[in-house]
Amino acid sequence: MTLNAQGAVASVLVVDLDDTLVRTDTLAEQFVALVFRKPLAALTLLPTLLRGRAAFKDRLAQLQPLDPAALPYNEPLLDFLRGEKSQSRPIHLVTAAHQSIADAVADHCGLFDSAEGSDAGRNLKGARKAERLAERFPEGFCYAGDSRADLKVWAHAESIVLAGATASVAQDARNLGKPLEAEFGRDRPSPKTWRRALRLHQWTKNLLVFLPLLLSQKFTEPHALLLSVVAFIALGLTASATYLVNDLSDLASDRRHATKRHRPLAAGVLRIEHVAVAVPLLLLLAAGLALATSPILLLGLAGYAVLTLTYTFRLKRLALLDVAALAALYAIRIAIGAAVIGTPQSPWLVTFSLFFFFSMSLAKRYAEIHNLRGGEASRLLPGRGYRTDDGPAVLALGAASSVASVLIVVTYLMEEAFPSNIYARPDWLWVAPFLLMIWVARLWLIAGRGELDEDPIAYAIRDRFSWKLMVPLVGAFVLATLAWP
Numbered sequence: 001m002t003l004n005a006q007g008a009v010a011s012v013l014v015v016d017l018d019d020t021l022v023r024t025d026t027l028a029e030q031f032v033a034l035v036f037r038k039p040l041a042a043l044t045l046l047p048t049l050l051r052g053r054a055a056f057k058d059r060l061a062q063l064q065p066l067d068p069a070a071l072p073y074n075e076p077l078l079d080f081l082r083g084e085k086s087q088s089r090p091i092h093l094v095t096a097a098h099q100s101i102a103d104a105v106a107d108h109c110g111l112f113d114s115a116e117g118s119d120a121g122r123n124l125k126g127a128r129k130a131e132r133l134a135e136r137f138p139e140g141f142c143y144a145g146d147s148r149a150d151l152k153v154w155a156h157a158e159s160i161v162l163a164g165a166t167a168s169v170a171q172d173a174r175n176l177g178k179p180l181e182a183e184f185g186r187d188r189p190s191p192k193t194w195r196r197a198l199r200l201h202q203w204t205k206n207l208l209v210f211l212p213l214l215l216s217q218k219f220t221e222p223h224a225l226l227l228s229v230v231a232f233i234a235l236g237l238t239a240s241a242t243y244l245v246n247d248l249s250d251l252a253s254d255r256r257h258a259t260k261r262h263r264p265l266a267a268g269v270l271r272i273e274h275v276a277v278a279v280p281l282l283l284l285l286a287a288g289l290a291l292a293t294s295p296i297l298l299l300g301l302a303g304y305a306v307l308t309l310t311y312t313f314r315l316k317r318l319a320l321l322d323v324a325a326l327a328a329l330y331a332i333r334i335a336i337g338a339a340v341i342g343t344p345q346s347p348w349l350v351t352f353s354l355f356f357f358f359s360m361s362l363a364k365r366y367a368e369i370h371n372l373r374g375g376e377a378s379r380l381l382p383g384r385g386y387r388t389d390d391g392p393a394v395l396a397l398g399a400a401s402s403v404a405s406v407l408i409v410v411t412y413l414m415e416e417a418f419p420s421n422i423y424a425r426p427d428w429l430w431v432a433p434f435l436l437m438i439w440v441a442r443l444w445l446i447a448g449r450g451e452l453d454e455d456p457i458a459y460a461i462r463d464r465f466s467w468k469l470m471v472p473l474v475g476a477f478v479l480a481t482l483a484w485p
Helices: 026-037 041-051 055-063 075-086 099-109 127-137 148-154 167-174 191-197 199-215 222-248 272-293 295-313 321-340 347-373 388-420 426-448 454-464 463-479
Strands: 012-015 091-098 114-118 139-147 159-163 178-183
Touching: 012 321, 026 041, 026 055, 026 272, 041 148, 041 178, 055 099, 075 091, 075 114, 075 159, 075 178, 091 099, 099 114, 099 139, 114 127, 114 159, 127 139, 127 148, 139 148, 139 463, 148 167, 178 199, 178 463, 191 321, 199 222, 199 321, 199 454, 222 272, 222 321, 222 388, 272 295, 272 321, 295 321, 321 426, 347 388, 347 426, 426 454, 426 463
Parallel strands: 012 091, 012 139, 091 114, 139 159, 159 178
Antiparallel strands: none
């Protein structure tokens, strides 16, 4: 048995669920899951709030069960509970979450003597929870919680466990003068957390908006350069907003993934309500930049956002349509870059980008399939429309698309670049398809060995060999463009 500060046998231990035992709010998790699974059902559920939070939780529990295995648990607290359980201390889960959630989590953890939650007529939080615990455990209890509402419970408790409480709540709890049995901190969002969540490193993909500026040779025009820079920033803000939405939709599958489970939202470092504020703010900033510079940019951003959300809600679960959508998103970046500087869309560039990025998206799926196939997992790729035995077909399609993109570059050089006399010395451009062929061949060779990072673009950015190929490619373009004796 555990002894308190006075040496007496400690009381039963009561544990809260939301933001204490788990690093998230289960109500928000349920509602977000329902939004992505059945958006209309989520919309029709909102009027239930007029009847109170208890009625809302009860109805939501019927519409969207929650998988306890997909929740981010407070592992240090769990270790503490296991230690107390080993000493035969009674442990009870009492939460404002719905009774069905409390039962599911208790069954999953296997640590609790009982589980009690809210029902259709009672929201077990704050004062109501304090009254209920005083009624159930008149001999006294220790309470593990985190929120300001828990201060009313701690006021009736014999001792305190702090698990994820903010500094102000923790200080107020200490001021109650109750013995503190244990304290467990929680990672708070930092600039580094937001940098990871917003995928700022993925903004490198938006450099594609500068490609039309480069190919049209307008990079010496200050106004055109400024428009391209604004398009890059606005597109980055829009993309970051959509990344957050995508992370919300993938919460359950990300937490089962070997690396994605460490993402800020999946790990519970970033809260769902933080994302609910950040997404509209980012989109408003992007729209403001577009309206201040180029209305056509706003149209392009809207198209990008609509296609991304369509991908998030539906297309990413459909094999091949998902990679086609990703390829289209890359092509939209190039189209936006051309539109803002007023240069005509090149059918060659559009066709090349669709085939090339279709192959890159397939490479990403192949890496995911390969990694899943190597572990003890089901044959279905979580959250996607692929199976582990689709690997050979995905590899063949991806490699074929890569070769097609190289052939498109060759055809462009022969049919348009050379006859147009745009370039002073066009023969130097033959370096481009040769280096591209080497790069895509190496990419698929690495993919076939199972050594490819899941995002080929991110892999290329970090890959030294890719940068070594970039140097002669840029040099050849400069030599082809400049007139020299």
